[in-house]
Amino acid sequence: DPVLALEGVTKTYNKGKPGAVEVLRGVDLHVARGEVVALVAPSGAGKSTLLHIAGLLDTPDTGSVRIGGDEMVGLSDRRRTIVRRNDVGFVYQFHHLLPEFSAVENIVLPQLARGVSRAEAQIRALDLMARVGVAERADHRPAAMSGGEQQRVAFCRALANEPRLLLADEPTGNLDPETSDTVFEALMDLVRSTGLSALIATHNMALAARMDRVLRLDKGVLGAG
Ligand code: ADP
Ligand code: ADP
Numbered sequence: 001d002p003v004l005a006l007e008g009v010t011k012t013y014n015k016g017k018p019g020a021v022e023v024l025r026g027v028d029l030h031v032a033r034g035e036v037v038a039l040v041a042p043s044g045a046g047k048s049t050l051l052h053i054a055g056l057l058d059t060p061d062t063g064s065v066r067i068g069g070d071e072m073v074g075l076s077d078r079r080r081t082i083v084r085r086n087d088v089g090f091v092y093q094f095h096h097l098l099p100e101f102s103a104v105e106n107i108v109l110p111q112l113a114r115g116v117s118r119a120e121a122q123i124r125a126l127d128l129m130a131r132v133g134v135a136e137r138a139d140h141r142p143a144a145m146s147g148g149e150q151q152r153v154a155f156c157r158a159l160a161n162e163p164r165l166l167l168a169d170e171p172t173g174n175l176d177p178e179t180s181d182t183v184f185e186a187l188m189d190l191v192r193s194t195g196l197s198a199l200i201a202t203h204n205m206a207l208a209a210r211m212d213r214v215l216r217l218d219k220g221v222l223g224a225g
Contacts, residue, residue, distance in 0.1 A: 001069030003165050003197040004031040004054055009063035011049055023049045024060070025220035031165070031197050036188070038208035039201040040225055041217035047201045048169060050217065054199060055088050055167045056080045068164060085114065089158035089196075091168040091187075095150040097142040103153045104129065104138040110160050121160075128156035131193065132186040148179040155187050159194065166191060166198040173203065180204070 011024040023046040031037050041047040052058040053065060056072055065072045067087055072080060097106045107125035112118065129135045132152040134145075142150050151172060158166060171187055172180035184207050191198050200211065208214045214225025 001066070002030040002032050003035075003068060004029070004199065005064070005066040005069075006030075006050075006054060006060075007064040007066075009050075009053060009060040009065065011046070011053065011058075011060050015061065023220055024053075027063070027217075027220070027222050029054075029199075029215065029222055031199055033197055034195045035213065036191055036198045036200065036211045038211040038214040038225065039199055039217060040203070040205070040208050040214060041201065045217045046220055047217055051167050051169050051199070051201060054165075055090060056084045085110075086161060087164050089161070089163035089166045091151075091154055091158045091166065091171045093170040093173040095142065095154040097150060097153060097157070099142055102139050102141055103134065103145065103149075106142070106153060107156045107160050110157060114161055125156065125160065128159055128190075129153070132156060132190055146179075147175050148183045151175065151183050152186055155190055159190065159196070162194075164197060166196050166200075168198065168200040170201055170203065172207070181207075 006027055006029040009024055009027040013021045013023060027050060039047060049058065053060050060073065067083060072083065104125045107128060108121040111121035111124065126135060126138060129138060132155060134149050134152045137145055137149055172184045175183055188210065202208055208225065216223050216225045
């Protein structure tokens with residue numbers, strides 16, 4: 001089974017009302033185990049909507065969303081939350097780290113919420129941080145770190161609970177071009193070394209070209225990049 005499979009996914013906001021916006025018109029998308037797929041789309045094309053549906057933060061009007069072969073459409077909110085927590089890691093353009101906690105605590109907390117012991121969570125957090133080169137920032141709060149460092153910590157947090165799927169929305173879009181390249185490289189190394197499957201939205205064609213496959217979202221339909 002693919003790790004992520006969307007079939008015939010449609011989504012219209014304000015359906016049946018004057019302001020209706022047809023965003024997705026029948027999207028089919030598969031991400032295989034260990035595959036890293038780039039999602040390229042002009043602004044407003046429905047990229048965030050697609051990622052939110054894939055990450056179970058939103059539901060399609062019609063179609064199927066399977067994670068690890070299991071159908072997610074029709075599950076209760078409670079069940080969807082469990083799958084989201086256990087199987088999906090999110091990275092956004094902005095880091096969304098908790099400002100009052102240190103970097104390492106930001107990576108430990110989601111693990112504690114899952115019932116991992118503090119000692120184990122700490123070891124895993126520091127290991128992840130070392131792998132993206134921010135171990136020496138463990139005790140710093142987000143505000144005391146550079147943008148690139150904050151994003152690296154956000155990658156570690158996304159991977160803290162060993163998800164099987166990573167969804168990223170412009171993960172380096174907030175950084176200057178030079179920093180963006182090295183931080184993106186760190187993310188790719190981390191994804192490759194864990195064998196994680198990923199769907200990564202980016203406007204940067206050079207970055208997209210480094211992934212296994214490029215998909216283009218245009219007028220609500222997906223095509224090959
Ligand atoms: P992208 O991430 O590609 O910029 P989005 O998925 O955020 O695109 O949005 C696609 C379209 O749907 C845009 O025209 C946007 O204005 C519209 N849209 C997004 N969210 C909503 C919403 N909650 N209600 C109504 N329209 C929305
Ligand atoms: P945008 O693409 O509009 O800039 P962000 O990339 O900053 O938004 O991501 C914030 C989004 O995360 C919100 O749209 C929100 O719906 C979504 N979200 C809601 N709950 C969760 C959650 N539990 N984990 C991750 N993201 C969530």
